[in-house]
Amino acid sequence: MNLLVCxxxxxxxxxxxxxxxxxxxxxxxxxxxILNPYDEFALEEAIRLKEKNGGEVTALTVSxxxxxxILRNALAMGADSAIFIKAPAEPDSYQVAHNIANSxxxxxxxxxxxxxxxxxxxxxxxxxxxxxxxxxxxxxxxxKLEVNGSKVIAERDIEGGKETxxxxxxxxxxxxxxxxxxxxxxxxxxxxAKKKPIEEVAFFQVDAAVEVISIALPVNxxxxxxxxxxxxxxxxxxxxxxxxxxxx
Amino acid sequence: xxxxRNLTNEQIxxxxxxxxxxxxxxxxxxxxxxxxxxxxxxxxxQMAEMGFLGAFLPEKYGGSGxxxxxxxIIVEEIARVDSSQAATIAAHNSLGTGPIYDYGSDxxxxxxxxxxxxxxxxxxxxxxPEAGSDAGNTKTRAYQEQGEWTxxxxxxxxxxxxxxxTLGSTVLAVTGQQPDGxxxxxxxxxxxxxxxxxxxxxxxxxxxxxxxxxxLYFSDCKVTNEYILGKRGDGFKQMLATLDKGRLSIAAMxxxxxxxxxxxxxxxxxxxxxxxxxxSTYQSNAFKLADIDMGIELARxxxxxxxxxxxxxxxxxxxxxxxxxxxxxxxxxxxxxxVQIHGGYGLMKEYDAERFYRDxxxxxxxxxxxxxxxxxxSRIIGCFD
Numbered sequence: 001m002n003l004l005v006c007x008x009x010x011x012x013x014x015x016x017x018x019x020x021x022x023x024x025x026x027x028x029x030x031x032x033x034i035l036n037p038y039d040e041f042a043l044e045e046a047i048r049l050k051e052k053n054g055g056e057v058t059a060l061t062v063s064x065x066x067x068x069x070i071l072r073n074a075l076a077m078g079a080d081s082a083i084f085i086k087a088p089a090e091p092d093s094y095q096v097a098h099n100i101a102n103s104x105x106x107x108x109x110x111x112x113x114x115x116x117x118x119x120x121x122x123x124x125x126x127x128x129x130x131x132x133x134x135x136x137x138x139x140x141x142x143x144k145l146e147v148n149g150s151k152v153i154a155e156r157d158i159e160g161g162k163e164t165x166x167x168x169x170x171x172x173x174x175x176x177x178x179x180x181x182x183x184x185x186x187x188x189x190x191x192x193a194k195k196k197p198i199e200e201v202a203f204f205q206v207d208a209a210v211e212v213i214s215i216a217l218p219v220n221x222x223x224x225x226x227x228x229x230x231x232x233x234x235x236x237x238x239x240x241x242x243x244x245x246x247x248x
Numbered sequence: 249x250x251x252x253r254n255l256t257n258e259q260i261x262x263x264x265x266x267x268x269x270x271x272x273x274x275x276x277x278x279x280x281x282x283x284x285x286x287x288x289x290x291x292x293x294q295m296a297e298m299g300f301l302g303a304f305l306p307e308k309y310g311g312s313g314x315x316x317x318x319x320x321i322i323v324e325e326i327a328r329v330d331s332s333q334a335a336t337i338a339a340h341n342s343l344g345t346g347p348i349y350d351y352g353s354d355x356x357x358x359x360x361x362x363x364x365x366x367x368x369x370x371x372x373x374x375x376x377p378e379a380g381s382d383a384g385n386t387k388t389r390a391y392q393e394q395g396e397w398t399x400x401x402x403x404x405x406x407x408x409x410x411x412x413x414t415l416g417s418t419v420l421a422v423t424g425q426q427p428d429g430x431x432x433x434x435x436x437x438x439x440x441x442x443x444x445x446x447x448x449x450x451x452x453x454x455x456x457x458x459x460x461x462x463x464l465y466f467s468d469c470k471v472t473n474e475y476i477l478g479k480r481g482d483g484f485k486q487m488l489a490t491l492d493k494g495r496l497s498i499a500a501m502x503x504x505x506x507x508x509x510x511x512x513x514x515x516x517x518x519x520x521x522x523x524x525x526x527x528s529t530y531q532s533n534a535f536k537l538a539d540i541d542m543g544i545e546l547a548r549x550x551x552x553x554x555x556x557x558x559x560x561x562x563x564x565x566x567x568x569x570x571x572x573x574x575x576x577x578x579x580x581x582x583x584x585x586x587v588q589i590h591g592g593y594g595l596m597k598e599y600d601a602e603r604f605y606r607d608x609x610x611x612x613x614x615x616x617x618x619x620x621x622x623x624x625x626s627r628i629i630g631c632f633d
Contacts, residue, residue: 034264069257076261184269187299187312187322190262 001055001147003046004109006100006126007074008036008118009067017217024212025090026120028065035070038115040077040182041175046113047078048180049147055110056080060103062096064089068198075193076185082198093121094209097129102204105134110169111152116141116176131172138172139165143179253552259318266325269298270333278330281458282603285451287411288458291333293367300326300337302365305349309361316493317555320500327504328511331607332458334504336369338497339407339459344370347418347435347490351478356437363415371409371417373438373464374487376402381620383420383487388466390421390436397423397471399436399444403464405614409440410447410462416440417447417464420483433483437475444469455607492565493558494615495572499551502575502611503544506582509604510540513586516599520591527589536585543578551575566628573621576611583608 011017012032020027046057059074060083061067071082085099104112112134114127124140131138143162144155150169155162157176185193225240227233241248255263273294281288295301303319305311314322319341327334345364348356364370379385388401399421403409409417416439423434438445446465453461478486514537517528527533554567583604587594594601612618626632 069261072257073261076265184273184298185261185265186297187262187303187314187318188307189299190258190265191307191313194258 001049001053001111002107002109003049003055003057003111003113004104004107005039005043005046005057005059005074005079005113006130007039007043007059007061007070008115008120009033009061009063009065009070010036010118010120013037013119019215019217023214023216025215033065033069035073036115036118036120038117038119038175038177039074040115041177041179042113042115042173043074043077043079044180044182045145045173045175046111047183049111050078050080053147058083058107058109060100061085062087062091062099062203064091071198072193073185075196075198076190077183078189079196081196083201084198085201085203087203090212092208092210092212093123093125093129095206097126097133098206099204100126100130101133103201108170110150111147112136112170112172114172114174116174127172127174134170134172136170136172137167138174139167140174141176142173143176145173145179253549255317255321255552259321262314262318263321263325266298266322267328269294270326270329274326274333275329278332278458279597279600279603282330282332283457283597285453285457287336287460288333289411289413292336292369292411292413295333295337296365296367299365301340301367301369302345302361303337303341305345305361305365309349309357310365311361312365316496316559317552320496320551320555323497323500324504324507327501328508330458331501331505331603331610332456334501335407335456335459335610338494338501339372340364340369342494342497343372343490344408344418346493347372347477347486348437350489351435351482351486352437353474355474356477360415360437368413368415369408369411369460370415371406371462371464372490373403373406373409373417373419375405377404381617383484384431386420386422386431386433388419388421390423390434392423395473397436397473397475399438399466399469399471401466405450406462406464408460408462409464410449411460414440414447414460416442417445418477419464419466420487423480423483426481431484432481433487434480435477435483435486436471437477438466438469438471442469442471455610491615492568495568495621496551496555496558496564498611498615499547499554499568499571499575502572502577502579502608503547503551505579505604505608505611506540506544506547506575509579509582509586509601509608510537510544512600512604513537513540513582513589516593516601517589533589536589540578540582540585543581547571547575547578566625569616569621569624569628572611572616573618573625576608576618579608579611 012034018027057079059079062085064087117124139154141156142154146153155164299312302311307313323338390397390399419436422431424432426432448463450461520527551571554571586601587605590601
């Protein structure tokens, strides 16, 4: 089986994020980057399919920054090779999707895996865009997957329940948490990952469809005040509503 | 922990992977195993699967092929959550497989190392009831008769020596007298299947309660010449070199424990409120935390540098003594502050502070007491010349 896993390099979920001086990007100084957590489910599923049916797993990423670190992570988990497409500037989903589709259209992948979303910009767009560009079926937020030859049965999470769908390869799958239990990279595999090939592919120029105008940190929720029912407390509520909140 | 201290990308990734394994697999079980004083075969198998048991052994022996610093980082990361599991890994690598890899014959290496990288454990029998720091006073003797050696004596406090998955131990014995009148020492490989060796697990430990500690008894224990490690008479030299490196493992355990205790104390101090304020905002607590953070930063820089020296093959007798002494005393201070900041809760088993407080104490005693480390350092700087 020829399997592709598209991965994304995202800030560690525990990292404190600051907005860069241009007001449109994240200040990457001191930020730790990791493999997008949802992509781990995608990788694990592809590696299991390879272990069961034979074949190869390729990891791919499109990034404006050097993303070889997360590709090595994917290789340490068990991918056989990787493709790195370096973008000249932060690409939007449309550019990423075009680049993925363009670089894999002749490679005859049976299944193309994605995480259901990348936890930095959360657009949820890339899996369906790539499938559309490649003219293959896609199914998103998959929490259970069965592959028998060219027949694929996927169970996906929908509001308040599950939906089971059937499709055939080649197809695109976006992975939901719970699809599997991703493995820990073993030490010998981390060492072996150093020797696995990472192919660099030139960026395919296409105009962005979306322009970021600004990004901002969420405003801290104001902490509620709890007061009692004595006269002085009531006076304090009136004063607070009048002077602090300015609603009366 | 955001500063990467000249680590390679692989070392950073390896550290993060081990940390995740330690947090998700070891940490949830640490308290319970400590309470029951139980060695976990399940965790040991998982650690073997991860490649921790043959950390720096080359691939051809089934090892992970890591550099020495990467191995030290593994020990540090495990000790950050549980000293017992870190002890299993540290003792197995630096004292168990280390001497066989450094001094064993090709046959010995091919026979034992793949098994030891794959899930079996090995002990290092040096300490005796009357010979700890004073290893020269070793009473275990071996005499040769018609090409066969007979060992008699006993060993104590031997890590990993009596589990169901222990293959054997390296045993230091007196084998005669050198021309200058000093004792001749030789290291022997003794398998647990040898009927002349009895391994007894030691119970009732204050610390490292889910690691395996044993007494070994030798009564007319027979081995042939093929079971000598290296050459006859090399035992003492092998032991000293093994301990030089072994001290780095203990230093890593101290550093990891200090880091774990520091994080636990800082988290608690930021959550716990007294008189309407988080207790981390009181200078008496804030300064304790600042002191420990400073100690950890300095200790980590120094230990990592000594590991790089060791990897270059430089002599590290003084440096490893300094690293071991500094990191173990740092762990002591960090665990002490951690309990103090937790107040009454720090005295309860429910919080990790209590376990850190007990576990750190070995570090100032095992593999050379703090007093011995000071002796090593003061000798090398020429105090007694």
